[in-house]
Every structure is written in structure tokens, then in C-alpha cells.
Amino acid sequence: MNKHKITGFQYFTVFFFLLNSFIPFLGFHKITMISNQDALFSIIIGSILMIGFTFLIKRLYFYLPNKTLFEKIKFLFPKGFFFILGILFLLSSCILLFVTQEFTSFIHFYLLPEVHQFLITLPFLLLIFYFLRKEQEVIFRTSEICFYFYILFFIISMFGILPQSNFLKIKPLFSTSISSILRSSLYFFLSFPLPLFLLLYFPKNSLKRKEGGQKTWIKSILFSGIFLFVTLFLILSSLGVQLTNLYKNPLMVTYQKISFLNILERVEATLSFSYVLLYFFPMVLLIYLLKELILYAFSLSPNYEDLVLLLLLIGNLLGNQFFSFHTNFYFSISIFLAVFLIFLSFYSFLKKE
Template identity: 25%
Template sequence: MEKAKVSVTQLFAMMFIFNLGTAVIVGYGIGAKKDAWLAILFGMGGGIVLFFIYYLLFRYYPNVPLTGYVRKVFGKYVGWIIGLLYVLSFVYMAARNVRDFGTLLVSSTLKKTPLLAINLLFVLVICYVLYLGIEVLGRTAEVFIVILLLLGITGNFLVLVSGDVDFHRLQPFLEHGWKLPLTVAFKDVLFFPFGEMIAFTMLLPYLNRPKLVKGVWLSVIVSSGLLLSWTASLNIAALGVNVVERSVFPTLLAIGKVNLLNFIERLDAIVVFTMLLTVFFKVSIFLYGAVMGIVDLFKLNNHQQILLPIGAIVIFLSMTMASSFPEHLEEGYHVLRHYFVGIHLLIPLLMLLVVMIRNGFKKKGRSKSTIT
């Protein structure tokens, strides 16, 4: 493992920015239509349940990353294969987020710039930061979370005073009943982004105060969940549910409508810069998790020697995973529904059950030996 220590503040900053990711820009939870905000809150509740699964596993193995304790639970060979599965999922998710960011930039500001050029430069910068170490990424997050919050406050204020917002567009409440928001919450919202936070199980061994993980993780889930719910509500109130459903980046569209006194307008840069920050840290965490997983599984000396090769794979995948952006979104929708249910919920839950049963038998054995 890398010889580094991450503070609680740095962990909170990285987790918070990670959780916003692309969810703050896309039509997050819009499958629930006007009740998208409610579906996000339900998903946030499910995210808290997922957290306790990850947290209990961390309590059993506080000094080992996910790829390490999966081998302790399932055995050397089966555990190695499952660990590799997690590494591949981290690489895949890094590539998806790179594609999302590149597409936003090409469609909004750099329309004549090749997508490959944007993705290449973006990943190279991330590789450089990760080459310097996880502590550098943590300190960077401490600075940029302040900038991100200032951008968010500014953007929200301008949209609210633009005159385009009508919260009556959120009515009627539960137009399609409870079933729709609950279905969207536990099929889509739960695993993106709350389930994706499993990537942080690769970073937790670096914490300088591991006892505070519980409070930090829970506070991130609640704060980011409430913020995402508010953003979904504001987008619907500003654009209407039909426009949000059809739009790829509704937040960009909502802030693009702002025109105050024919002077304050063309504020797309706020959304682009917000996504630059959030996706930068999200890709960094996924890429770091993948690299450290490879180091752990293949017993390498350090992570620096494989950063560029894995970064090259991420760039290649981001360009070839889909021929168009709608196809890219559709593919991600199916992946979230099927593949991630296994790696975010079923495998961790099975690991926890196995560990709890083993520890139960160990305690019984100890008590019997004490009696005899």
C-alpha cells in the first residue's frame, strides 16, 4: 500500500464531490417524473443501508482494501477473481464518467474540439495527480469543495431569481402513486451514485482517524442526497418535467435560460466548471481504486508504474464503449440495473454474512474451550 494518510476533512470533501459527480448535471431520478426529488430521497435511504454493509466489513478488516478482504472471505482463488471483477468495474465507471464529461464539453463550449483530445488531456491530468499520491488528491479536494459550493450557491440563486422557476410544476404530489418513485429509487438511484461509493473501500485503510468513518460517510450521503433532490426539483420547476425528460443535461439547460436585465446571461460555464470538478474527483477515485486493486492482486511494488497503462485503457474505453451518446446512456441504464446490483449489493452482503457466521463460530469455539 501507498504510505499516506488521509484526514477526515479530506475524506468528506472527496466523498461529497464524488457523490455529486454527473448526477448533479443529468436528469437524475427523472424516471419518477415530477416525483424525481422523492425518488432521490428514497434512494438516499437505501444508500444508508448500503453504507452499513460496507462499514461493517471495514470494521472487520480496517487495514485491508476491498480487494484484500474479498480474498480473506471467499478464499485465495475465488476471492482473487471477484477482486478483479471490482477492478474492472472501477475502470469501466472511470471511462463512463470521462465520456460524460467529454460529451458535455463538446456539446456546450468546445464544439469543434475532437472528443479524443478532451478525454486524453483530462485523464492525463488525473494520472499526474494520482502519481503524486492520494494525499495530494485529498488536499486538492479540500480546496475545490469550497469553489464547488460557491458555484452551486451562485447558480441556484441566479436560476431562482430568473423568473423561470414555477414550483407548481412539481404538482400534483405522487401523481403516479408511491410505486413509481420507489421503483426508480431502488432500481436506478440507489446504485448511482450511492452504490458507487464502494470505491472508497479502497481508500479507507489510509484514514488517520478510522473511528470517524461512520459519521463522515453518513453525513456525505445525507448532504449530497438532499442537494441532488433539490437540484432535480429546481430543474423541473424551471423547465417542466417533459423538457427535463428529453434533455441530456437539464441543469445546463436550466441555467442557460437565465437572462437578468439582458446583462447576466450565457452562464453555461458554471455548469461546465461544476462538472469538471465533480467528474475529475469521481474519475480519480475510480482510477485510484482500480490501480490499487491491481497492485494488491498482482503484488506489485507501487501504483505509479501502472497509472499510465490503466489511464490509456480508460481513454480507449471512453471512446469505444458506445457509438453515440444516447447509446452510451442506454448502456449505462442496463448496467446499473443488472451488473451493479451484484457488485454493489449482493456480493458485499454475502461477504458480510460469511464474516458474521465465521465470527459467530469462532466465539462459540472460544467459549467452549474456556469452559473446558
């Protein structure tokens, strides 16, 4: 393993992408359906909950700083580790299938309605295959480059949406009950355990000295929170709460409305590049995690990496044909992961390094 290669900023960008994958996986409509315009406050409260959660998990991150999450689990539970890895494998595979399905149906519905879903997934998975054959630092470096593109696309789309915004549509604020706001905040918070779980796999010492860690987590949460707040604000002011609740991807619908000086229109296909990135990084990290899990659980040599990757990709392609998962399933797994990470963190207090 390459040590001291990942910078704090790269780590931040990956976390940012993972947190922003809330947009495609759960979607703004999930929280606006509960608390209407007050969903804006849910993002603030949800972000605070996320920051609070990092304090609970902090110990697990600093525990055995040279070891990956699987090695930590083996150290903590030498007898039951195979069983735990089995459960994690099952859950991660199901999430991967869910993410792949969401990605495929998104591209199929908005961009390539006539292309068979299999043909949409295949090139994307082949790209991931090529990507994962490189070292882990490549994931982080690519994320850094993509981050600048993502911000650029966001600024462009913001200038496109602003002329159509009617800020009166944000009214009425504080029209729903506190319990509704808290419920939607919890929904928003549930987009957090998976990104954290994926990043906790990487040992603390794989990052450059004194970089990364809880401060980077908090920075990512705050930046992503601001980002999602502005995005939801623009969506609500452009579509209104009724239409936001109606569409599964309200952001794509606002992209469809963008017109620059009545000359540049139909830019949604270009802008959806940033949307694709929100699927890409969770998929890459999930497949990476599954590959490492298999190699570690069965003590396979790195020579089997390609074979394992290929099997995972084929499994994902085939699994997509037979299984389908609902968003509620994602919620259930998020709750499980949140409890699991807290449990691991507390247990690590009991067992000294």
C-alpha cells in the same frame, strides 16, 4: 502508505462528490421520467435506502481496519481472490470507460462541439496522471478545496435560477403511483454502490483516529440528498417536468437560461466547472483503484506505478474508441456491486479477524 492523514471532512467531501455524480451518470431525467414531479420524494426515499444500506456494509468497513479492500478479499477468499480481483478489474475498467465517455460527450456537446473527442479526453487524463503520481491523501485534500468552490458555484447558480422559477410547475405532486415513486427511488439508490465501493478500498485506519466511518457516510448521504433535492426542485420549477424529461442534462439547460440583471449572460461554461468535478473524482478514484489492483494482484513494486498508470490511461483512451456503454450497463454494475458488497460484509461475520 501514509497513515492517519485523511480527515473525516476530506473523506466526507470525496463521498459527497461521488454521490453527486448521480447528476451526470444517471441524470435527473431518469427519475422524473418514471415519477414526474414525485421524483422529489424519490430522492428522500432513495437517501433513506442508502442509509439503510450503510448498516449492511458497516461490518466490512470495520473488519481488518489496517487492510485495503483487496487485502480483505484475499483474507476472506485466499483461493478465489485472483478470480474476484479479475472480475472487479473488468467491471471497474468498464465503468471507467463509461465515465470517460460520458465526460467527453458532455464537454463535446455543450462546450467544445468542434474539438475532436480524443483531444478533450487527453488533457483531462494527463491531469489525472499527474494527480495520481502523488500520494493518496492529495486526492482527499484536493476534494476539500474543490468542495468550497462547488458550494460557491451552487449558490451562484441558485441565485441565477431562482428568478426564472415558477413554483406552480412543481404541481401536481402525488400524481403518480406509489410503485412509480418506489421504482424511481430504486434508480436513485443505484447511484450509491459505486461510490461506496470506491471508498471502501481505503482502510479504516488510513483516516485520522475516530474520524470517518458510518457517521460520515450518513452525513454525506444527507447533505448530498438535500443538495440533489434542492437542485431538482429548481430544475423542475424552472423547466417544468416535460422539458426536464426531454433533456439529458437539464441542469446545463437551466444554466444556459441564467442571466444576472441582463448583463451577465451565457455563464454556463463557467458554471459547468462544478459539473466537471462530478466526473473528475469518480475518474480519479477508479484509475487509482485499478492501479492499486494491478500492483497488488501481480505483487509489483511501487516502481512500476508510473508504468501501470500510463498503461491504464492509454487503455482508457483506446478503449473509448472501440467500446461504448449505455446507462443501463451502469445500472447492472451497480446492482452487482450492491450484492457483492453485502456478500462480503456477511461473509466477514463468518471469518474472524
